[in-house]
Amino acid sequence: MFGAGGGTNSYREMEETDLILLWGSNARETHPVMFLHMLKGVRRGARLIVVDPRRTSSAAFAHRWLPVRVGADIALANAMGRYILREGLLNEEFVREATEGFERYREAVEPYTLEYAEAVTGVPRELIAATAREYATAPRAMICWTLGITEHHNAVDTVFSLTNLALLTGHVGRYGSGLNPLRGQNNVQGGGDMGALPNRLVGFQDVEDPEVRARFERAWDCTIPPKAGWHLTAMYDAMEKGLLRGLYVIGENPVRSDANATRILRLFRELEFLVVQDIFLTATAELADVVLPAAAAWCESEGTVTSSERRVQRVRKALEPPGEARDDLWILQELAGRLGRPWDYPDAEAVWNEVRELSPLHRGMSYRRLEELGGIQWPCPSEDHPGELFLHGRLWKRPVEGPRAPFMPTHYEPPVDEVNEDYPLLLTTGRRLYFFNTGVQTALYRTPVPQEEYLVLHPRDAGRYGIAHGDRVRVCSRRGAVEATAWVESTVLPGLCFMTLHFPEKTPTNFLTVDAADPKSGTAEFKATAVRVEPVPRGRVLVEATREGAP
Amino acid sequence: MSAAPLRGWGVELQRLEHVPPPTPEEQQALERVWGHLGPEERVGRRDLLLPALWAVQEARGWISYPAAAAICRELGLPPAEVYGVASFYALLATEPRPRRMIHLCDDIVCMLRGAEALAQTLHRLLGDPIQEPAHGQAYGGISRADGAASGEGPLPSVGWSRSPCLGQCERGVAALVGERVLLGLSPEALEERVRAWLRGGEGLADATPAPTHLGWKGEGTPLLLARCGRIVPTSLEDYRALGGYEGLKRAMTIGPEATIQEVERSGLIGRGGAAFPTGRKWALAAREPPPRYVVCNADESEPGTFKDRVLLEKDPFSVIEGLTIAGYAVGAERGYLYIRGEYPEGYRVLLQALEFARAAGYLGKRILGTDFSFDIEVRRGAGAYVCGEETALFNSIEGFRADPRNRPPFPTQVGLFRRPTAINNVETLACVPPILARGGDWYARLGTERSKGTKLVCVSGHVARPGLYEVPFGVPIRTVVEDLAGGVPGGRRVQAVLCGGAAGTFLLPEELDTPLAVETLQALGAALGSGALVVFDERTDLWTVVERIARFFRDESCGQCVPCRVGTQRQLEVVAELRRGGGRVDPEVRRLLEELAQVMRDASICGLGQLAPNAVLSSLRLLGKRP
Amino acid sequence: MTRKLQVPLVTAEVDGQRVQVPEASTLLEAIRAAGKDVPTLCYHPVLEPIGACRICVVEVEGSRTLVPACIRRVEAGMRVRTDTPRVQLSRRMVVELLQGSVDTSLAPDVRRYAAEYGARPERWEPFAQEGPRAKHAPKVDNDLYVRDLDRCILCYRCVRACGEEVQNSFAIAVAGRGLAARIDPGFDLPLPDSACVFCGNCVAVCPTEALVPKTQFEMRRAGTWEEGRQQVVTTICPYCGVGCKLNLHVQDNRIVKVTAPLEDPITRGFLCVKGRFGWTYVHAGTAADPGGGAEPSTPPGNL
The missing domain is CATH 3.10.20.740 (Ubiquitin-like (UB roll))
Known part of the structure; x- marks a missing residue:
């Protein structure tokens, strides 16, 4: 955000803020322990407003639930922005002194009247207005979001529509006010920190900046390609075109986790060479030419991870890895050696010390300090720096330190996969409490609920399609069909249904999803797939979309 | 506990979507509880939980899971907590139970009148008593999803259980059956009735019970009994004709501060047992920030005690007026009257009296043309002695388990709904209108130096005229027992008098000349408590009585703190063993009981646990020295 | 600040x-x-x-x-x-x-x-007397933790942790009265049918092992639970991005229990179901798999 890729606040600020706008996130189930901090805040008087097409378990704790139509978030945010402007609730001083591009934003939101927004988003206008007013007038307010915002074909624009609200009201750069994308995996943030992004080097440094590159090239004694690389979707496009023919996958299961799995499977099969490094023989690993068995990073090796509040923390080795499984670092060094670059890092700390040399954000975080302080939040530029509780305090300096924060005008576009007579329901996807991603880890503990995929649909739709709670149903999209068990419940609105990606071997939901992706982030629109649902006649046990391929 | 819960907050109610709906009769019963409240207004009204549980209990005879789930959905409450509350009360059943339940009082007084023979009759006709999980059997087979009975075969139509004191001591043996209390029961009459019920009939019309003896003696009496039996209880005209509502008028003339001063000057102390100065309590509550509440504690459950029942049934307006004056003085807009579930007649009378008071402008907006607005809501207990403890009573009204709270903070600061609250006993409030009407100074002349005014005394057990008697403080106990109640019949001698109910102490015959007053009884190591005197003649097996008292406390402990939860059980076990052993108490056992008693008094959270060893220990004075 | x-x-x-x-x-x-x-x-x-x-x-x-x-x-x-x-x-x-x-x-x-x-x-x-102290068998109605109410001293810690102070699930409460008071999910429901979300935060605060992880319960029964031989290693949960510190209790190169350090301001000792119980996969396919898998969808075992 504004040049730094991380949430701006800390969990403890959630306990002391006045308003939390939880947008496109079911944190109760996906970030349970962080949600406890939010609940503490709510118990102390903060308002919690949940924006979600589903009446989630998070919404059960909210003062207000805005049942936004899938993919209509920009229209909602812009309407809030327009209302705030109309009512004069903006933070004029902040907008004038700390931002740029305000006039373009004002023009951009002008069409988003409450009436229009109600029609597009399905959220009653008075709820939109009340939410805008409360957000703008709260002494402290934060917006937190997850994949409900970012798994859309216009994900980046949707994020911008939220950051615009924070700029308009000055709800960023202060204790208890900010913008927080909640990270879905234990080291998604750390991966970004370490430059596992197509356009960044370690510490979010721009790969296309010659000075930055030069520093890294000196340190690494090599030449770094001067252009940003491909993000995931671009890689698939490159595979499609034959430009990318070999792939090295570490700790991911893309043939199960990526949208339009039929196509992904085909692309993987067509690769000339595939290496997979993982702790399990995943579905992706089964397709590999070479499989490198890895140690479990969080308990069988040493290192660090970074959390959603930018806190770098130590992971430690508690177990000897089984069999021939090896530490990722060992594998990578062996590989480097065989590729003619004999790296020499005796341990994870040595790698980390190199990170500290190259990344100003991490410079002050020695292993010793990480141990002593129980983790440090970046930026931490020096060893006498305690780390930052919240980011962008600079925007409140007068004059502003560094560049102004830009408004990024955005416009609503409906989801790509259109609902019509043949595909009358919109399927959205997400996680359930007990499970995680494609279930590689969570399939292996004895969950108190069945390891089974449910299609959650509204009683009205269930009635319409002759489906009873507990029936087997077939879900068909323009790309495939899978079977699941019907779960009839009013937590989804009529016309909407919900599934997860947790049981891909039995119910490969991604055979349904659309691979329309955001051109900037490369994330696919997992959240909006037009589907048809039909009962499966009893006794029939056919799954048309099998792991073998397309129906 | 931190901040007040939000409306329906955090309960993931979709979990309950697949529970079947309640039966139509359960649903209708619930609709009556919701009344005019829309669905949005019900959510968060946890204080409606107990009324809702009562409603479905009465509609079906027990609380089914579908009915409980419906309550959860409407009020936004978690099932675990609803069950926690429902399973707390003896009159609520969380398992299938016969629709007609006979709750037979076998407590100390009815026991003297032959309750055991009636229990044998019921056992012969109906089999084993059905006791709620609260009383022993911790885990029962409970049917869930379908809400049907879990056992084999249909439920019998009639069942029975043993009950603690029903507050009908002057006219037992008593049994609570639905909305009726059967009185003066004999085994034959009971058998005839039960047989009729088993055949599906309604049985006999209730026999007219023996009248409650009322009497008084000494200066100032009758004050509280002046109207009892002389007026139609729900007649406002009758009430006013005999001085009713003069107190409220006077209070409104002199203003809230002066009203409190008047009560302070009267020296009135609480009649519920704790003997705290009423005026001071009001003053403490009045100085806290609003909203404030006033509450009338009508959960009279102390075995041997029935004075509040008589007042509520025979002179309800006096209590209503007293509570209204309290509300005026304290600056409350709402009062609650919590009546024990075993008093159906009092409940009916009260509801009617309140309606008349409202219609006449004594309750509601702008009372008597002033800018004081006040109304009273009646809540019913459901079978739990501990609710007489004031903080437990608050929790009960609020829809929580009726566990007493730690104090401080005291109710005057943090009371009902966590707001400043003045809570007073029925009799205390009934004293208030005459104090206001005739002046605190007048009242303070009655009684003794430290115990002002007159006192209602419930006399039961082995006396010729068990009943309710009013005397000024300072009258010897013997006067009440012998002159008013007629003494032990049949020329037998008094063995002991239990003073203050189960939580009280046994007085020896030679102690009966003690003046009835707080300070004189205190000097004896006893306490007046609720004002109950249970007389035991020389033939009584007192060990049986003591064991029943020990069992009473074991059954009625809320279970929150260790000294009371486990201590009452240990005390019962030792007493039972002593009774079986013929009453010999060797020094080691005596020390064990004394140590336990000290710890229960020292370390229990509330008065229940602190007072539970009283009767046992004091009985050792009588019984321990026998060979 | x-x-x-x-x-x-x-x-x-x-x-x-x-x-x-x-x-x-x-x-x-x-x-x-x-x-x-x-x-x-x-x-x-x-x-x-x-x-x-x-x-x-x-x-x-x-x-x-x-x-x-x-x-x-x-x-x-x-x-x-x-x-x-x-x-x-x-x-x-x-x-x-x-x-x-x-x-x-x-x-x-x-x-x-x-x-x-x-x-x-x-x-x-x-x-x-026999009656009121009747023993109840441990309640084993799920594979993550066991309720052995004969060990319960009714300290209410679990109820508080499940309620508004921490977890806000309100899945358990005290039911019954007096000596028969006990912790119950309501209507004697088995835990999987209750509002329980299996965070195990009740287990974390239980001082008597009335609530105990099933691994520990079973190892105690088998006589193999040896706290003296266990090491505790602090690491970070492998699941979502909150970054909860986990204490891995390791005996014989196996995780036998997971807790969270009380002093960690992020967790204060409280976790979710995945963090507390979702670790068994690291031992999947090896001898004496402590958690086992419910029909693993992935071929078990490291390669």
């Missing part, structure tokens, strides 16, 4: 020693500030005190009864005595009552206090 509020101090006396503590401190805090201590059972450092077990009682001058130190606020001039014979009698009795009513053999605190105060629960045995 380091702006400190000026909290007024109050002065009290603990065993004759003057001590100054911030206003609204509890007696327990004051006692500890004076360098003394009292035993506690229902008290838990990250939960609000409730004053239920009564083992922390002390004498306060002018008070008719003893006073629970965990919940009572200090008042200026209070004189507290923490270890008088009267206090000791109450503590000894509380332990005796607990030991006589439930199985406290796996409750280290109770055992310690029993030794310290010389509890002799056996002196109640001649009077014991």
